[in-house]
Amino acid sequence: MLDIPSRVRVHVETLLAAQNDMGVCDAIEQYAPVGKPDAMSAPHLPKVAGIDSTVPSPAHTVAPTSAVTVTPSATSSTGPGADLQDRLAGLVSDLTTLHELTERLARTATLSDALEELLRAGAALVGARRGLVVMEPGDGLGPDTTIGLGLARADLGHIETIPRSCTAYGKLLDTAAGLPGGEAEITQPDLFSEDGLDPRHREVAAQLGYAASYALPLSTDAAGRLGAAVWLYDEPAEPVERQLHLIGRYARHATEHLARLLELERTRACLTTMSEELLPSRLPRVSGVQLAARHRTGPRGGGDWYDALPLPDAALGLAVGSVTGSGPSAVAAMGRLRASLRAYAVMEGEDPVAVLSDLELLMRLTEPARSATALFAYCEPALRKITLAGAGHSPPLVIGPRRTEFVETSLSAPLGMLACWEAPSVELTAEPGETVLLYTDGLLHRTGDPMDRAFARLHAAAASVPKAVRDDPGALADHVLRSVLPDGLDAADSEEDVVLLAARFE
Structure with missing residues (x-):
């Protein structure tokens, strides 16, 4: 063994690796330290510029043409031991640099x-x-x-x-x-x-x-x-x-x-593509009402959905809902549920309770391991009359010049939770210029607040809609999203799906 200070003890393989100027990890892999040095008297080779935030970045980008050398005056000792100690310090510095950089990368x-x-x-x-x-x-x-x-x-x-x-x-x-x-x-x-x-x-x-x-x-x-x-x-x-x-x-x-x-x-x-393809590619144009929708899909793909379809007698059907779970299976279940609701709405849309009852029966027979929330509204735009029923879903919000209030709906269980679902419907009449906002629970969950505070935040956002955008349901929905979900919570990669469906009555 070489005459090396007692604070640094290495095997012969270490010396050979250092003398041959091996790479960082190659050299480290071929030695095992017998003892751990309590301190290094020789200065460490500096880390690569830009790694330590306390070290300023270089003023230019020219790479050094030769390896960094340590002058005899800068070290506390001379001889083979000091040279080996400097090389080991450089190896440790390189290994630390790689560790820090890979840790930063792993956090992305x-x-x-x-x-x-x-x-x-x-x-x-x-x-x-x-x-x-x-x-x-x-x-x-x-x-x-x-x-x-x-x-x-x-x-x-x-x-x-x-x-x-x-x-x-x-x-x-x-x-x-x-x-x-x-x-x-x-x-x-x-x-x-x-x-x-x-x-x-x-x-x-x-x-x-x-x-x-x-x-x-x-x-x-x-x-x-x-x-x-x-x-x-x-x-x-x-x-x-x-x-x-x-x-x-x-x-x-x-x-x-x-x-x-x-x-x-x-x-x-x-x-995301699957979810978008299973949702309406465009909203229908119906006399007397303007429609707009906003949809944000979570990273795993969720089961939130919306629909708007023309019905006989110049009526309009509006629906929002959410299927439990996430991933491809939830997306597929959402597509089946939406397609089924459209069929029931065409047959008996004027009775929202019957529509949801049929949907609940279908779910119980074909989707026994799932549950879902849903809200269906039968609208008569000429009369501005809305008849709606909900199954475990959040109540709609009426936004207008004179009022901003939640629609009083009866409390009911989600679809698939009870042996037989049924809840009374609710009727309301919108004033000219008022917008009825339907939404899914993801809008409330993304806030991270308890439900009572989330509802209060939603109400405050709707009440603060500027007068200039009240005539545009799309701008109104965007304002609600920005107000309820600030700081990027409305981004597409947030955890919860979000659906907003706005209908403004003329």
């Missing part, structure tokens, strides 16, 4: 957030300030997107004017280089001195002010090619060996995380 829950984090972390690891990631899954199922770091949308547009075959990301995406086992990277240390550089590429590089680039493919053996990432340097430069090792390991981990998020994104998009 959406594909766009993960791509942005990939760009930021990669820029810090290779010593760049700007970059872009092009997402183009090889299976052609999308989503295809381009995200920039330090590049405006117009800058990305300029880059896209370069012939694709002349760009680093184009070479990775359109050839075997971007596939698992293909070329791992494309380094262009000095674009303007490069022979055969496309004139348009030279023009765009000069316009945007970058002189070098480093590109990596984003691909996995399981998912295939996902995309490519490119980082841009302001001056001629290229990553050093230590930076290449770090970015390579980080990119492999990031690509696996992106593959998981991509699959989740596709599942969400599929469920």
Whole structure:
């Protein structure tokens, strides 16, 4: 063993790894520390710029041309022990850096957030300030997107004017280089001195002010090619060996995380499409009433739905409801329930109680493991008369110049909860210019408040509708959404489904 201070004890394999300047994880994997040092007298190699928030970002993006050295005056001791201690400190610093970056990446829950984090972390690891990631899954199922770091949308547009075959990301995406086992990277240390550089590429590089680039493919053996990432340097430069090792390991981990998020994104998009296709593609036009609907689907896909259909004798049927559960099965059950209600509404829509009774019987026979809430209203626009019945559903809200109040409906159980459902109907007459707002419980649940406070918030939002938008049911519904669900709670990826159906009577 070498003469090393007692505070640091390592095996011989450690010395060999350090002397051969092995990579971070390769060296760490080949040694096991006998003891834990209580302190390191030699200074640690600094972390990569941008990792520690207390360290200011570099003023330029030129990568260092040689490894960082520690002068004898900066260390408390000299000799082989001090040199080994410095190398170990660098290895620990690199490992800590990778751990922090992967932890940040793991906390991202959406594909766009993960791509942005990939760009930021990669820029810090290779010593760049700007970059872009092009997402183009090889299976052609999308989503295809381009995200920039330090590049405006117009800058990305300029880059896209370069012939694709002349760009680093184009070479990775359109050839075997971007596939698992293909070329791992494309380094262009000095674009303007490069022979055969496309004139348009030279023009765009000069316009945007970058002189070098480093590109990596984003691909996995399981998912295939996902995309490519490119980082841009302001001056001629290229990553050093230590930076290449770090970015390579980080990119492999990031690509696996992106593959998981991509699959989740596709599942969400599929469920959203299914939900939208099972809902009305457009609302009917009926004399004497204006209609508008708003729908927000949760990430797992829920069973909230709405419907509006013309009925005989110039009548109009309005319905909202919610099926228990989430995911594809709940979406499919919602579609069956809505289709059945439409059939019953055409046959006996003037009696909302009969419509819901038939629906309850059907659910009990065909969906015994589910329950649902529903509200059906039979409207006569010429008379502004509404007859409605609800099964465990929240009461409608009447919004007008002179009043904002909930409709008094009888308390009843959801469909499928009792052996035989029946509840009395309620009649009301809307004044000219009043809007009847039907909604699902998701609007109340997304607030996170107890139900009494959620109802109070909804009433306050409806009462504060500006006069200028009262004549537009769509604008009125948007105002209610923004007021009841502030701070992004109305986003499509919130937990609960939300449905609003507004009918303004003339």
